[in-house]
Amino acid sequence: MTKWNKRSNVRKLTTEMFLILFLSAVVAVGTVSWMYSRRFAAYAWVDSHHLLTDCREEYKEWFIEQAPHYKLEPELQANNTGKRYKTEEKLPFVTEHCDSYIGVGIYEKSSGDYVASYFPKALDESFFWNDWLWNDSAIMSSTEIPMEFDAEFEDTTAQVLVYSYRSMQMIPAYFMAGVLLALVIILFPVLFFVHRRMKYLGKVRSEVLVMAEGDLEHRITVRGNDEISSLSRELDMLRLTLKENIESERRSHEANQELIRAMSHDLRTPLTTLNGYLEILSRSKGDAEKYPEYIKRCLKKTEEIRSMSDKMFEYALVFDGQDHVEKQSLSMDFLREELEEQTEYLKMQGFAGNICWNEEDVPGYLYGNAFLIKRLCGNLFSNILRYGDISKLVEIDADAAADRIKVRIRNSIASMPESQGSKVGLKSAERIAALHDGSLEWREEEGKFTVTFWLPLVLKN
Structure with a gap:
């Protein structure tokens, strides 16, 4: 469940990218809007630094020099029925020294009437920024104080x-600066x-190559919580698993x-002994009356060898790396009968064996593999036969509680034990208990061996 929750909480890169792009666009729009509202302040700064x-x-000097060569004829302009003319036609010199950003107004000096x-x-050219960023009212409010003189x-x-x-000279540059700034604000966080x-x-790729x-x-x-981080986490889990x-x-x-x-x-020990007895029998050496005893000893050694081969088979069965075995429901009487049979065989x-079964009224049952549980008990009692003192009492205590059954032997x-074995039987029994989600422990102290x-028990519904 925890692993699933971790996967479900992983943020998608596309979602993160969309959020970054959205926030960047919001900031870009806000910045451009702020620049638009501050366009006159920007012009004032540019003008104060004489950048335009x-x-x-020069135009004033030129105008004063050229004006005496032309008639103004203010009465013609003032007469509504008279012929009106364009400034470019009647006074062509007015436009000769004008650049695209100079405007001229002419008034009759004595009367103050408008003439041309x-x-x-x-202003006549229809640029898209003229209407959007710099309308007529904006232009009028941003113009400088007009230069006034007599001609x-x-x-x-x-x-x-x-x-x-x-x-209006700074309109394209100011507009392009706003567009570029907006693009930087939008693209920089995404690219970063x-x-x-x-x-x-x-970095993850280089670390995977190191692992390879x-x-x-x-x-x-593992850095972050997106798909790449999830992949890194899975790769690290793979590394640990490997x-x-x-x-x-x-x-x-x-x-x-x-x-x-x-x-x-x-x-090596039973084979050496068996080989010696067989050599005596094959060459008919020694006392012939002891031949039946030699044969009996040979059979005993073959039984020891057979028992060891069973241990090897058992080791291959239990320690093959499997973590699961086939299980079935087993009653409490199954384990009781197995312990009683093993105790009778000891006798x-x-x-001398004494079994004490302390069982409460527990509505539970064992869930395990019958063959392996028999092998567990058989290994423990075989260990007693090989290394136990036949003159001493063997104590078997079994206690059944609410959630488990505990057996102590x-x-x-x-x-003078027969030999010091490899304790494969005990290791095998320990492994069988672990396969059933249980445990097994043993210890030796003061001439006593306790296992x-x-x-675990499964409670009945």
């Missing part, structure tokens, strides 16, 4: 006002996020080697 050119002084005017070309025409004196629309994740992905070379101690870096499997195989190999060495040592071999150790195991 102004040719009105010239609008800058920049002597051939027929009268005129008052001339020269307007500057230099603010992609760069970081790709750099992290490259056999170094399973170097952990995979490491555990390799370690388990190494321990299994060492255990097999230990078993082979122990069995080789244990088999037949000359041992205690016997005295013979002063205790417990198995």
Whole structure:
């Protein structure tokens, strides 16, 4: 469940990318809106630093020099029924020295009547930013104080006002700066996020290559909580699993080697003895009356060898690396009958055994493999037959509680045991208990050998 929850909480890269892009777009729109509202302040700053050119002084000198060569004819302009003319036609010199951002207004000096005017070309050209960013009212509010001077025409004196629309010079640059800034605000967080994740992905790749070379101690870096982090986490779990499997195989190999060495040592003694008796019998040496005794000893040694071969088969059965065995429901009487049968067999071999069964009224049953549980009990009692003191009492106590059954077997150790075995039987019994989610422990102290195991009980509904 925990692993599933971790996977369900993983954030998707597409979702993170969308959120970053959305937030960046919001910030970009806010920035552009702020720049739009501050466009006049930006122009004021540019103007205060003299970053825009102004040719009105040169234009004033030119205008005063050229005006005496032309008639202004203010009465013609003032007469509504008279012929009206364009400034460019009657006074062509007005536009000769004008750049695209200069506007001119001409008034009759004595009466103050309007005579003619010239609008800058920049206002006539329909740029998209003129209507959106710099409408007429905005332009009028952003123009500088007009330059005012008198000019002597051939027929009268005129008052001339020269307007500057230099603010329109910065429109394209200001607009492009806003667009570029918006693109930077939108793209930089996205590119930075992609760069970081790709750099992290490259780091994970290099660590995987290290793992592929056999170094399973170097952990995979887990950073963040997205798909790449989830992949890194799974790769690190794979690394730990591989490491555990390799370690388990190494321990299994060492255990097999230990078993082979122990069995080789244990088999050497009975085989040597068996070979000696058979050689005596084959050559008809020694006292012929002892031949039946020699044959009996040979049979006993073959029985020892057969028992050891059973131990090897049992080891292969239990220690084959499997973690699961076929199980079935077994009653409490199954284990009771098995312990009683093993106790009776001890008595037949000359041992004195006493079994004490303390069972509460527990509505439960064993859930396990009948064959393996029989082998567990058989191994423990076989161990008593081989190493136990036949003159001492063997104590078997069984206690059934609410959730488990506990069995303790205690016997005295013979002063001269037949041999010191490899304890494969005890290891096998311990493994069987573990396969049933139980446990087995043994200890030797003051000439007593005690083994205790417990198995879980399943309560009946």
